[in-house]
């Protein structure tokens with residue numbers, strides 16, 4: 001093609017390139033099914049995705065990408081790069097599984113679509129002006145690979161960050177809750193629960209008090225606020241005053257500033273419980289996932305490409321519950337999308353054995369090439385159309401009140 005950066009492509013040229021992308025994605029179809037199955041058959045949890053990362057990086061390398069492994073100090077994170085200079089478009093892969101239930105969130109498909117999109121783009125645009133980056137982002141289910149990668153500045157300067165998640169419905173745009181995880185430990189004093197309870201300090205009382213106080217606070221929550229927890233250790237025997245208890249909590253809100261306010265309230269509740277019961281307390285704050293903001297300009301591009309492939313979508317009900325994801329942190333830096341592609345009949349929820357089956361079903365296999373195509377087509381819009389990039393920047397500024405991170 002030999003395009004120079006100054007060349008602006010006509011609509012016909014863009015259409016022709018897009019047809020080429022669709023053909024390349026179709027040519028990759030058998031290989032993509034194979035990749036998806038290999039990932040699914042070897043589920044690896046948070047930060048243990050060694051085989052998965054090896055499979056994906058080797059594939060990208062064979063297809064002409066320069067691969068950097070172990071980025072941001074994370075063994076199983078990677079960046080595969082093709083081309084050089086601006087604009088830079090990022091396609092994000094996740095490949096971690098869940099303990100016991102394997103690929104019950106379908107991240108084998110997220111990785112397959114991302115890698116397939118990168119390769120289809122590269123084949124369709126061998127002389128691309130700009131850079132295609134496929135990011136391998138580990139530990140979405142806990143550990144927040146993208147948070148560490150974002151802190152290392154790896155997403156800075158992206159014209160767009162693109163990924164897609166499987167589910168039981170196709171959604172273009174769906175928010176998420178910002179979340180902060182906490183581990184809480186109370187230290188009391190053991191005593192015979194019948195003979196000498198007065199000599200003990202009950203660490204279980206302290207932990208229960210946290211639940212009671214959170215439930216009291218609940219009546220004053222703004223909508224879409226969630227605080228929920230479990231008891232990890234509640235004591236060892238009913239006839240011993242528990243001297244050590246531990247709980248794990250998640251504080252979630254759909255607004256970053258409100259989350260921080262809730263975090264302060266939550267820590268106050270924990271300290272108050274320690275004070276009320278005479279326990280010592282240790283609070284460990286985990287890695288926060290920020291709220292996801294889907295760039296509406298990018299959503300528009302995605303919608304056009306999705307429908308051009310003959311796929312339909314639905315609008316999520318306004319009151320539908322949502323979770324949290326580390327793509328939120330990326331979306332706070334650069335124009336980002338995280339749409340969903342339907343891979344199974346409605347009603348099969350994520351993080352279930354049924355969904356794990358769906359992620360390796362014939363229907364999911366059938367969608368490996370189409371999923372790669374829709375991501376690649378959207379990335380092509382960003383790479384090939386300067387006015388589209390400008391629009392994404394403007395949209396980002398409108399939605400977040402600041403410039404994308406350069």
Ligand SMILES: [Zn+2]
Nearest residue numbers: 105107140165
């Ligand atoms: Zn997931």
